[in-house]
Structures are given as structure tokens and as C-alpha cells.
Amino acid sequence: MRQTKGRGLFIFCCVAPAIALFVIFMVIPTIDVFRMSLYKWGGYTADKTFVGLKNFQTLLQSEKFLRSFQNQILLIVIVTIVTMSLALIFAAILTREKIKGQNFFRIVFYIPNILSVVIISAIFSAIYDPNQGLLNSILGVFRGHKDPILWLGSQKIVIYSIVIAMIWQAVGYYMVMYMASMSSVSESLYESADLEGAGKITQFFSITLPLIWTNIRTTLTFFVISTINMSFLFVKAMTNGGPDSASHVFLSYMYQEAYTNSSYGYGMAIGSVVFTFSFALSAILNKVTKRDPIEL
């Protein structure tokens, strides 16, 4: 009896620091975000007014928030689907096929991940430059040099320009993750599939995909969270929400309101919506992608 009591105390003492840190730096600030969203507050002074749910009311009627919501969903959907497919295809090719310069490709695909977002934004700003940019110069060969396409200037195109930069940045990282789990799939499965006459594509969908499913599930959640976070950095560095607020996403809009429009409380209301949204989306994804683990 005395021994279990001592053990319990010991465990408590070991866990307590981590829990205390978690509560102080995670739980309390999160609750604070929700609390702040109920105030009208400029952010710099102690002067706060309680306004209840008014911030949320304004939020629901705001066209700008709606637009940033749409942009965010578009980014999450397109970036996730394209990045994931590309990463899976590249990973399958690099692990299953014997091609020359495998390591070279692996490094090339991974490099964007090492670069900071600011550098990537600078690279893409140069690529997208309407007059001297790489993209318009290449396209100019086919469509003539009239009316340059404004990659970061046209409101219809700008969000896709950000999509391209984000995919370019993310593919390598997820490719390496998928490669790791693909290489642990037993070679004998592919051999027997070969003998049964299954082609490469059938093998990919019937063997590779099911066996790395748990990995895909985990990365899906990563995707959602990181797309929300990374899109802020890209938007901030490349367009700062412009032109005319056409490329705002959740967090860039929140930043603009909280830190540049003296509406900290309103910003926190956006923050709580984003928090709830990403939490819910992760939960839904987790639920719908749930499969019985395959054991061999």
C-alpha cells in the first residue's frame, strides 16, 4: 500500500511540470482567445469593453470574412489534394522504380522544405513578375507578349498563384514521409502480386495505399493544420492580402483586424472561429478516413 502511494506521488511529481507548462502556455491562452473575443479592445491598452457576441455577429455579416473563408477552403482542398497526389506518386516512383539519380530527385524535391517561406515568396514573386518573370516569358512564346498575365495582380488568379507556391513547398516533405512508410512494405507482397499478373497501378492501389493508410491519415491532419498556418505566411509575404483584399485567408484577415485595425477583440473572434473550424475539420477527417488497420 505504502509502495503504491509513493509510486503515485512519484508519477505525479514527474508529470506535474509538463502539465503545468501545458496548462500555462496552451490551455490558458486558448481560453483567453475565446474570452477576448467577447470584448471590444484595441490591443495596446488595458481599456476593454464587454460586448458579448457582437463580434461574432459582425463576423457573420462580413463579406471580407466570407471571402477569406472561401479562399481558405479553396487552399485547403486544392493544396491538400494536389500535394498529396503528387507526393504519393513521386514517393511510389522513387521507392518502387529503379531510376537513375534517385537520390538527386529526392534531394531536389525536399529542398523547398528547407527554404524559409520568405525566400520562397521572393522566388515566386520573381517568377510571377508580369514583365520580366519566368512564367510570363515562357507563356509569351505561345501566346505572344501582349497583355501580360498579372499573377499576383488579378483577383481571379492571385489565390491560385499562392496555391502553386504552397504545393511546390510542401510536396517534398510529404513525399519523404510516404517514402519512409512505403519502403517498410514487404517486398514479398509485390512479388506475389507480380506473379498473379497485377500491374503497377493495381499494385499501387491494392497494396501500397492500404498498407500506408495510417500514415496518410496522420498526414491529412497535418495538411489541414499546416495549410491554415502556412497560407498565412505565404499571403503575408507575397501579397499581404491584396489586391483589394482578394487573397486574404483566415489568419491574414485576423492579423489585419487584430493588429492593424485596432480591433483585437474582433481578431480574437476570428481566431476562435479558426480554432473551432480546424479542430472540427481534423475530427471529421479522422472519422471519415478511419479504416480497420491491416495486419499481415
Next chain:
Amino acid sequence: MKKKLVSTLLSVAMVSSLLAGCGATTAPAEEAAPATEEAAPAEEAAAEETGEGQVVKVAAVETAYGADIWKNVAAEFEAATGITVELTVDKNLEDVISPDMKAGNYPDVIMRAVGAESGMTETFIKDNNLVDLSDVMDLTVPGETAKVSDKMLGGFTNNTITQPYGDGKIYLMPMFYSPCGLFYNAGLFAEKGWEVPTTWDEMWALGDTAKAEGISLFTYPTAGYFDAFLYALMHEAFGDNFANVLQYGEGVWETPEAETIFAILDKLATYTEPTTPANANDDNFQKNQQLVLDNKALFMPNGNWVIGEMAEAPRADGFEWGFTALPAVEDGGERASYAWFEQVWMPGGAVNVDAGKQFIAFLYSDAAAAIFAEKGAIQPINGLADTLEGDAKIYYSIYDTGAVAVLDAFAATESIEGTTIRGTFCDPINSLVTKDKTIDDWKAQIIKDNDTFRANLKQQ
């Protein structure tokens, strides 16, 4: 057993050290603030006469003029008054001082203009969190015999920026100013034999001439530069009604004068270099400025800081900076140029109020003005512009050559969630150039937001 005791002790030590760590970091922040507040009056009383022992905390943003000007001025101030200056100068001033401010420790004097991206100054205005500086005008400049009001250029303290609540009290003191207008390549005009247009009609005629030579009439660095441009244009078009427009008067944007402005903006968009919106962001705006240096666009709205900003940039042969006020709306009409100026102010939480006011008064001394002017930072001080030489003289003497100086800005409002002056009055120019919005869309937006601004007008 012994082992267990040791491990228990160790883990207890671990937990307690953690808590001790928390205690140590939170305690001073909470206790220190009231302590200094109590101590300050006593100190002040003791050192009232000499200034010895008094402290003033000054926070200034580092801009293109550099950080040294502030260090030098602080040293001069200390020598003149004996008051110690605790100086914070940083490019990202808000990031540096706001954690302290949230804990209740405010600098006494803050040098940060309205219109900065962070909107810190606007937040203090909206929160009624400023010290009334009207009496600074009556202070004698330390080390001199003149009063501040004797030195101040007319108009600079009597506008909606320095008197944000319109109650006749000055809350922000004007500092460095820059005339804003249209910048162009004077060399190109001389070479082609073109006249700088004095009315918008001449402007459009020039636009057609230039177009034939493959040069666009207009470009702009970012949409944000339209604030100065619009204020000047509004002053020309609205005339006496200008003050009412700045107070978001009812129906002002449905008047014939407003139509004139919309017509000019609409036409200007068609004459704008078409790739401008793609580079009209904080990263790439210099590419738009480069268009003027490369003779691809004739005019851009800017302030005289652009000369330093583009000093290293390549340029067309025979390039020479030219600067003009906005063309007049009608023949022989007024030509306006916005005078953009920075402000220095004291937050409501300032502790050393008197020392802070002394410091602000000292900023207008000959010694301080000389330090600032050496780096090109020009204050609105009588006679200062006459002492300038070379290029700088051209810009600062624009108001002597007939252009009207516009100093006001839109009246302060309560913070309005989701609506900003810039979003309503500046950003849509991008949409207009790319044809994502029509001038009627923009007009409808201005009319709607104008009502919102009026409803939230700041009441002191």
C-alpha cells in the same frame, strides 16, 4: 527505499523549481508598476528645479532617417536639462514596446505616425488614451528663449490629425513632414518638349501623346499611396466642403464634386500602367517606382523619401527627378499637395508627464532641428525650409510656388470591425485598374462605408 526517497525529493525539487521560475517572472511585472508610480512624484518634487534624477522614457520608430538622430537629440536634451532619457529606437517599435504596455508600463513619449500598418497610434486615439499636449505650445524650448508656438509653422497644429477629436486640443505634435505629389522624370519632359500638365484635361492629353510613344501616363507604388493623393484631390474638388467630407458628412459622396473625383479616378485607372496592381504590394512596390525611372510610366504619387529609396536603382539616361502638385480640377483652379507628416505624442499611461513635455518642446529647438535636418528629416519650423539646399529645396518650397498644402486627414472614429479607411478609399484602385470593379462599385462602397464611419465618429 532510500533510492525512492531520493527520486521523490528530486522530482519535488523539479516541480518547485518550476513554480519558483513562474513566480520570479510574474512578480516583478505586477509589483514594479505601482512602485514606480509611487516613487515618481517624490523624485520629481526633489529634482524639479534642476531636472537631475528625472527620467523620461522615449520610444521612437527608426525610419529611413536612421536611429542616430534620436541618440544625438537625446544626448543634447540631457545636456540641456539634466533629465535622463531612456531611449528605445527600433524599426518594429510596436513589437518592442507593446508587451510592456500591456503590462501597464508605457513610454512617456512615443514617436510613431498615424497611417503605419500596425495602427498603434490610431488605437491610442480611438481609446482616448493620449495626453493633452496643448500646453506644450506655450512651453519655452529648453535652452532657448522662444516658445514652441513661435517656432511652429502655421497650419500644422490646427488640423484633424493633431487635433483628432476636433475639440481645439492638440494631442499629437507634428514632426518630420514630406510634401507629397506627383513625381516624374524631368529629363524626359525636357527631351520630348512636354509641358507638365496643370489641369487634369491637359493630363489626359499628355496621356494620349505618351501612349503613342508606348509610355503609360501613371503608376502607383501601392494602393496605400492613394491616401495622400486622394486628400489633395478631394481638397481641389470639394473646396470649402473639404472639412465636412473629412467628418464623413451625409451625402457628400453623391454631390457633383464627388462625381468629378470619381470621373478622374475612373479615367486615371485606364491610363495606369497595366501591370501596376501585380507589383502593388509591400514586397514589389519598388518595381512600380522603377517604371518611372525606366520611362515606362510618367507620373507616380509619392513623397520625397522616394529619392532616397530609389537612390541605387538604375535609371534612364538623363533622368532627373521632377515634382509637381496635383493638376487642377478646372482651368485656373487650385492645385494641392498633401503634406504628409509624422507625429510625436504621449500615451495616457505616461508617468513622467512634465519631463515628456519638456522633451517634446526640445524637439523644436535649433539644436535638435539641425540634427534632424542633417539626415533630411525636416520639421515644420519657421524658416527651416529656407536653409535647405539643392533638391530638397525644390520639394519643400512647393508651397511657396502656388500649391496649397493639405494637412488634414479623415476624422478619427471608434474602431470599426472589418472596415478601414484604406480598405474603402485606397485599395479599390487596384480593382479598378484590373477591371474587377467598376467605378460605380467603388462609389457604392464609399457611400455605404461613409455612413458607417459617420455613425462611429469619435466623440470626445
